[in-house]
Amino acid sequence: xxxxxxxxxxxxxxxxxxxxxTLIVMGFVSTVILVLGLTGIEKRALSREALMNTFTTFxxxxxxxxxxxxxxLVTRQFQAGYQALGIPSIDPVFWSGVPWIVxxxxxxxxxxxxxxxxxxxxxxxxxxxxxxxxxxxxxxNGFTSxxxxxxxxxxxxxxYITLLSWLGIPPELVATAxxxxxxxxxxxHFEVDIDHGRLNWLIASPRFHRWxxxxxxxxxxxxxxxxxxxxxxxxxxxxxAGPCHEPMGLAKDGISATDPAKLMLLPFVMWxxxxxxxxxxxxxxxxxx
Ligand SMILES: [Zn+2]
Ligand SMILES: [Zn+2]
Numbered sequence: 260x261x262x263x264x265x266x267x268x269x270x271x272x273x274x275x276x277x278x279x280x281t282l283i284v285m286g287f288v289s290t291v292i293l294v295l296g297l298t299g300i301e302k303r304a305l306s307r308e309a310l311m312n313t314f315t316t317f318x319x320x321x322x323x324x325x326x327x328x329x330x331x332l333v334t335r336q337f338q339a340g341y342q343a344l345g346i347p348s349i350d351p352v353f354w355s356g357v358p359w360i361v362x363x364x365x366x367x368x369x370x371x372x373x374x375x376x377x378x379x380x381x382x383x384x385x386x387x388x389x390x391x392x393x394x395x396x397x398x399x400n401g402f403t404s405x406x407x408x409x410x411x412x413x414x415x416x417x418x419y420i421t422l423l424s425w426l427g428i429p430p431e432l433v434a435t436a437x438x439x440x441x442x443x444x445x446x447x448h449f450e451v452d453i454d455h456g457r458l459n460w461l462i463a464s465p466r467f468h469r470w471x472x473x474x475x476x477x478x479x480x481x482x483x484x485x486x487x488x489x490x491x492x493x494x495x496x497x498x499x500a501g502p503c504h505e506p507m508g509l510a511k512d513g514i515s516a517t518d519p520a521k522l523m524l525l526p527f528v529m530w531x532x533x534x535x536x537x538x539x540x541x542x543x544x545x546x547x548x
Contacts, residue, residue, distance in 0.1 A: 271331045272324070283438060288401030288445045301450050304400065311517045312398040316406040318519035319392065326409045334416050341424055351427040359432060366428045366436035368487070370419060374440075375490040377418040378483045381411065388529035389414070395525075397508030397516040399472045401445045410526055443486055452502045459499070460489050470498055473505035 296305030303309060323330075354362050381390035392408040423433055447468035454466040463486055471482040481498035484490045491497035508516045515521050521528075 268328060271327050284404070284441045284445050287442060288404070291449060292401055295450065303398070304450060306398070309398045309400060312396050313400070313402045315517045315519050315522070316396070316402045319408070319522060320405050322519065322523050323407070323409050323412065330409065330412055330416070333413055334420065337417050338420055338424070341421060346425065348425045349427040351429060353427065354429055354432075362428060363432045363435050366423075366426070366432050367439060369422050369426055369428075370433075370436055370440055371484065371486040372490065373418040373422045374415070374485040375483055375487075375494075377415055378485065379494075379496070381414070382480045382483065384533070386414075388526040388533075391509060391512075391514060391529070392522045392525055394472060394507075395509050395514050395516050395522055396472070397506070397510060398450075399448055399469065399507050400450050401448050403448045403472075404441070404444045408523070408526060440486060447485075460492060461487060463488050466500075466503060469503040469507075470500055470505075472507045473503055474507055474509070474511060475505045478505070 292304050292309075295301040378390075380386045389408050389410045393403070393406050393411065396403045396406055443463070447463050447465050449465050451465050452469075454464040455462055459467065463482075463484055467482050467488055470478050478498055478500075481496050482488065482491055483496050488497060508514075510516065514525065
């Protein structure tokens with residue numbers, strides 16, 4: 260029995276470590292940050308603040324790794340539940356007649372559309388306590404793309420599985436789309452002021468995403484797209500602006516950038532506080548009646 264559980268755990272951790280996102284993106288991000296820091300292109304890339312934030316991100320990543328079996332089980336249950344609903348979907352055979360590159364692009368656009376709405380849901384009062392962990396980084400760099408609470412990972416997977424089950428896209432093309440999207444997601448977090456001129460509507464740039472992280476009320480809840488800013492233009496959340504030199508992180512709200520334990524507990528603390536306020540509000544109203 261223990262042997263079987265051990266086998267499953269081994270499978271889950273092997274999946275995680277051989278996940279292209281973990282290996283390829285980590286290598287890519289480390290290389291770019293070292294080049295930025297050592298060549299002096301971006302002196303702050305290797306500053307104490309940057310390192311402290313990065314260590315915190317690694318600690319969150321390690322916690323997510325420890326919780327990987329939970330993610331695996333919940334995802335499997337969700338997948339089974341969704342299949343049991345018998346929602347009509349495109350037959351995977353359909354894609355055999357379509358050039359692979361077209362299918363991969365469709366998978367990428369579909370994933371990005373899902374990511375936009377998932378991100379939008381995370382910027383609502385209910386979702387924010389989970390997503391605040393990502394925004395807590397006061398020194399946004401490529402590693403910030405890994406600073407994600409385990410509950411956000413679960414929500415993203417639920418959105419993603421629903422769409423892909425519906426589209427019936429072959430798993431290997433889904434994996435291709437996932438690697439491209441992950442590399443791009445690391446790129447938009449780099450500490451460089453790059454934008455894409457005439458292509459700003461099509462491909463998100465680091466400048467576009469740095470405004471999303473800016474601690475500035477006018478920028479809150481803007482530039483939600485991961486990859487295709489056209490979603491923001493279509494749905495009214497686009498913010499076009501010049502270089503971003505605004506502070507980042509949530510220090511103003513008393514949220515630490517460098518305490519991984521507090522960050523992992525943050526959603527539960529914030530939801531608890533909201534529930535307490537709502538309940539005491541009810542009692543106050545009841546007393547007045
Ligand atoms: Zn966000
Ligand atoms: Zn981000």
